[in-house]
Amino acid sequence: MNPAVRAVVRMAIQMHGEAFVIFNGYDGMYQNKIHRMKWHDVGGVINQGGTFIGTARCMMFMKREGRKVAVRNLLAHGIDHLIVIGGDGSLTGAHLLYSEWPELVKEIVEDEKSLPRDASRVPISPSALELHGHLSVVGLVGSIDNDLVGTDMTIGADSALNSIIRAVDALSSTAASHQREFVVEVMGRNCGWLALFGAMAAGADWVFIPEHPAAKDWKTSMCSIVKKGKEMGRRSSIVIIAEGARDEEGNKITSEEVKAALDAIGCDTRITILGHVQRGGAPTASDRIISTLLGIKAVELAFKEEKLTEPILLGTKGNEIIQIPLKKCLDRNAQLVKLLKGGQYDTVMQERGGNFKETYAIFRTLTSINPPQHTNSEKRTAVLHVGACCPGMNTAVRAIVRLGMMAGHAMFGIRNGFTGLVQRHIMPLNWMSVNGWAREAGARLGTRRVAPNEDYAAIVQCLEEYKLRNLVLVGGWDAYVAAANLWKLRETHPYLKKMSILMIPASISNNLPCTEVCIGCDTAVNNVVEAVDKIKQSAVSSSKVFVVEVMGTGGYLTAMTALATGADKIYIPEEPMTLETLQADIDQLSRSFKEHEESSSLVINNEASSKVFTTPILAALFENESNGLFEVRTASLGHLQQGGPPSAHDRTFAIQLASSAISFLEASQPEDPQSGALGLLGGDIRVTSMDEMIQEMNFVKRSTTQKWWLQLVPFVSYVTHCKLALPHSHSSEDVRVLELGETPPLDIKNPTHQ
16 A cells, blocks of 8 residues: 555656655544645555554544534545555545535534634634535555455456465475375455465365355365365365355365364364454565556546546556546445355356456366376377576466366476487376475476577477477567477478467566566566665665665666665666666765755666666766765575576466466367467467467567557656646546456557657
8 A cells, every 4th residue: 555655646746746644544534633745755665564554443424413513524635636555444534524514614604604713723714615616536455355346457466366375385395394284274255266266376185265155065165175185196285264264055164174174084173363464564575566657647637627526446457547437336246245245156266357267267277186087199298497497487387287288288308408309308297296386486397498400300300200290389578489490391291280389478577579578577576676676775874875786677666666665767778778877876876865865776777788888887887976965785686586486476477378278278279270470469378370470570589569658768867756746638648547347458558768
């Protein structure tokens, strides 16, 4: 929530407005704990968990007289734009306040005429009804449960999910060591999003969620899965249960009940209730970025020249910010709770959106451990990595192997890319071959870059020798180059016409064609953000400028890191540096330290931003021109950006791509095999043809020609430098009205560079 508050305050100031915060929610509104904020009042909060302005329930606000007091307090400060960051209750309160506002303002103006003068009370002018007779309300959903209809992700959900998988990863280690079973209880009274996605990302073996009540014989089914896993060599099992889980008869299922069932078959079971651990800790990069962008958009929307005719909710669909009538969202959410209580679970699963129903089906398949005993000779499928290593590769391979086996494929793994294929380093993979890979860092199959003189004839010979009909490449730019070359060789190598070649994007640079995001880039951004947070802490009160160098073919990693850390300046290959721009940046730094008494500043430089102005050169320039105002330090993060366990997003995204890959191969006919590149486009996973993929590749710059994220770069300066010069005119086109159930367009609408 803090990044959203920061963005709202600073964007309001940028747009010549006054920014106020209300401490402790509606209770603070009632008790007049309303404070005007300055630019630097929200400095240093972007990496803090929770909310520094507090939140609290208010019984008085539930009464009309209490809301009348709250409205008077708002009028006393001249406030008639309200941006509410919270869950269903907070947003419902905001909508109620909006509906009563004109009448309450009128009553307050009338009451003022008969009240005696009181020096301690700010008088309300008779013109208040004319000046502040309309309340603009924009809502941002802050909820770790991700339970509000109308948005793919709520603020806080990604952070909570990552807290869960970190805890389960840690438990998995001790569970395997001691050959124990663990029952992990997570939050979610009426929504099982955290439990389901946490179970899938952590590689759990069973999950209980409110949307899919357990069958009467759930104890038998669960214990059968656990016993079969032990027989196959699994040393431990993890069961995740949402706090609102029930069976088909409506009986609550408790962690103790699950433990008793497992203990009855001889398991040594432990219970871990994560509780409020899920709500704490620093927000993830994704939550910081989403919060910042939503906060900026909320102010733009509230400050439109045309008054909002109804309260609006801002949400996300894929990589697009969408605008939805708040009342419709609240009504749909209330209806969803009724459907859940009424037992209409299939409808609830579908209404959850975000592929909730499909994700549950995928999870059940991945944990069934009962693959067909016989495979189809036409379904010989191999998976390999090509290009640089990145987090999430193992997760993808595990899902491809298990889902492929369930579809009757004979699965093979190729070690060390095409080099390994030519050397016949190919092996059959079974269910247990990939056990535990969901959470592992690196690439267990190994990976190699494709050399420019790769012997493609030898590659085709090996493919034919092993009678492979499907080839799934999980990798980066070099994988796409290799696939493009193989595609072009079909006429000279007829066997390639009998094969399907499928690309799954995995790159921390997020530079691949036919997808908006790649496996691995979310983990990389989080790795960099975590390091930069520590660097910023070391620079507090020391008058230092830190120039941090990050990796990446292209500036995606740099730009996202800047948004998530509050960097003051970024340098990326897509925006070439000149002496003039550097001089302007040095002048800006000097002014900040001189006029605003800055204690530190952060510059993020992409390793490929310039062959001349490298990180050491930039640091030397800044130091030379500092005039003693600040010192300069550098930090090159290097390969730590590629390491570590994959994030929750990268794990779930890898599994969803794997599922789509097997579905695509299943739909492809043996007599007419299809090939293509999988990716996330417009919020949906799609397959793009090989010809279109090749057209989108810039072989010189080793990058896609479509870089949607470039339109987010201006936002970096919006909330780091106070310019007081941003125009109002573009705001009406930035966010469009989206009717519930409508599919948004692919292109993201964002303001141009200012």
